[in-house]
Amino acid sequence: xxxxxxxxxxxxxxxxxxxxxxxxxxxxxxxxxxxxxxxxxxxxxxxxxxxxxxxxxxxxxxxxxxxxxxxxxxxxxxxxxxxxxxxxxxxxxxxxxxxxxxxxxxxxxxxxxxxxxxxxxxxxxxxxxxxxxxxxxxxxxxxxxxxxxxxxxxxxxxx
Amino acid sequence: xxxxxxxxxxxxxxxxxxxxxxxxxxxxxxxxxxxxxxxxxxxxxxxxxxxxxxxxxxxxxxxxxxxxxxxxxxxxxxxxxxxxxxxxxxxxxxxxxxxxxxxxxxxxxxxxxxxxxxxxxxxxxxxxxxxxxxxxxxxxxxxxxxxxxxxxxxxxxxxxxxxxxxxxxxxxxxxxxxxxxxxxxxxxxxxxxxxxxxxxxxxxxxxxxxxxxxxxxxxxxxxxxxxxxxxxxxxxxxxxxxxxxxxxxxx
Numbered sequence: 001x002x003x004x005x006x007x008x009x010x011x012x013x014x015x016x017x018x019x020x021x022x023x024x025x026x027x028x029x030x031x032x033x034x035x036x037x038x039x040x041x042x043x044x045x046x047x048x049x050x051x052x053x054x055x056x057x058x059x060x061x062x063x064x065x066x067x068x069x070x071x072x073x074x075x076x077x078x079x080x081x082x083x084x085x086x087x088x089x090x091x092x093x094x095x096x097x098x099x100x101x102x103x104x105x106x107x108x109x110x111x112x113x114x115x116x117x118x119x120x121x122x123x124x125x126x127x128x129x130x131x132x133x134x135x136x137x138x139x140x141x142x143x144x145x146x147x148x149x150x151x152x153x154x155x156x157x158x159x
Numbered sequence: 160x161x162x163x164x165x166x167x168x169x170x171x172x173x174x175x176x177x178x179x180x181x182x183x184x185x186x187x188x189x190x191x192x193x194x195x196x197x198x199x200x201x202x203x204x205x206x207x208x209x210x211x212x213x214x215x216x217x218x219x220x221x222x223x224x225x226x227x228x229x230x231x232x233x234x235x236x237x238x239x240x241x242x243x244x245x246x247x248x249x250x251x252x253x254x255x256x257x258x259x260x261x262x263x264x265x266x267x268x269x270x271x272x273x274x275x276x277x278x279x280x281x282x283x284x285x286x287x288x289x290x291x292x293x294x295x296x297x298x299x300x301x302x303x304x305x306x307x308x309x310x311x312x313x314x315x316x317x318x319x320x321x322x323x324x325x326x327x328x329x330x331x332x333x334x335x336x337x338x339x340x341x342x343x344x345x346x347x348x349x350x351x352x353x354x355x356x357x358x359x360x361x362x363x364x365x366x367x368x369x370x371x372x373x374x375x376x377x378x379x380x381x382x383x384x385x386x387x388x389x390x391x392x393x394x395x396x397x398x399x400x401x402x403x404x405x406x407x408x409x410x
Binding site for chain 2: 046048049050051052079080082083084111113116132133134135136137139143157159
């Protein structure tokens with residue numbers, strides 16, 4: 001049992017609100033530490049501080065590793081390395097787009113919310129879209145409208 | 160480090176977020192349009208999350224569990240400003256309160272992200288990113304409605320005039336003020352108030368709304384010392400109803 005194997009197993013744990021996105025690709029699993037006694041600690045960081053899915057994510061991590069025979073496993077939530085949407089992997093971005101959710105635009109330095117106005121439609125790839133509201137069905141989504149294919153769509157909002 | 164001063168600051172921050180979070184949640188199902196229903200509900204969820212993180216810091220400093228702290232105190236033990244406990248009223252009031260409050264809040268957490276108390280700085284760095292969406296939301300609507308019809312402008316202006324003395328109460332100082340400043344925990348209320356005034360002035364100047372001369376207003380103080388309006392206790396009774404019947408209930 002090593003860290004790489006455990007990370008592969010954790011690929012199976014999905015975000016309960018976005019079932020195509022693994023926690024590894026979402027970027028909330030920051031590290032896996034195995035001590036000499038075989039005890040596994042999965043270090044995680046929350047997406048949004050009020051996200052109700054975080055409890056489920058921790059439980060799913062523990063259950064998944066237990067199913068692979070790791071008896072001694074705990075999760076640790078920390079703000080030490082705060083999550084931002086730049087931590088979503090390329091694979092994760094692709095999965096979001098295929099799910100019909102525009103991936104969060106990457107940014108450098110401090111996030112300027114002007115980039116929210118420029119979501120790309122996940123259905124027709126048009127850039128001719130407008131922000132309808134920065135809040136959506138879950139804390140991590142904003143709502144946009146595509147002027148070309150005339151559909152409302154959601155974006156995983158950048159933070 | 161002066162732990163009492165730090166705790167005083169954390170209670171003020173956490174109680175503001177919890178109580179306004181609860182008030183925002185009262186728009187759930189009642190928003191004037193669906194998007195606003197969702198926006199106020201989402202901001203409520205964020206703010207409750209923020210209060211949880213702050214109560215967790217208090218717990219690490221020896222205070223009771225977050226749920227116990229949130230659900231078992233009565234009004235005189237709360238440190239929130241009176242602004243956040245006022246009933247949601249009409250949408251124009253809730254929007255103005257949201258605008259005035261969140262502009263102060265984002266400045267607080269931006270400043271706290273440099274706090275000498277590292278656990279608080281870590282939480283603040285997280286929260287300030289989420290709060291950007293709250294001020295973005297407030298600014299969008301204040302700009303749109305504050306430059307729209309006569310009725311909208313009049314309603315917002317009346318709410319602004321009514322709410323400002325309460326909003327100034329957010330900057331009420333406590334005995335902890337000098338210590339949190341000298342120990343580098345927080346920049347202090349005067350600093351935040353000055354930056355806040357600059358930001359809301361800038362935004363309001365893009366609308367038909369007039370910001371009264373703030374020096375002529377008397378701030379509504381007392382909240383930081385447990386003096387509250389008649390509206391806080393009924394809110395607490397409702398919020399804690401399930402917990403008080405069964406503290407182990409999950410819902």
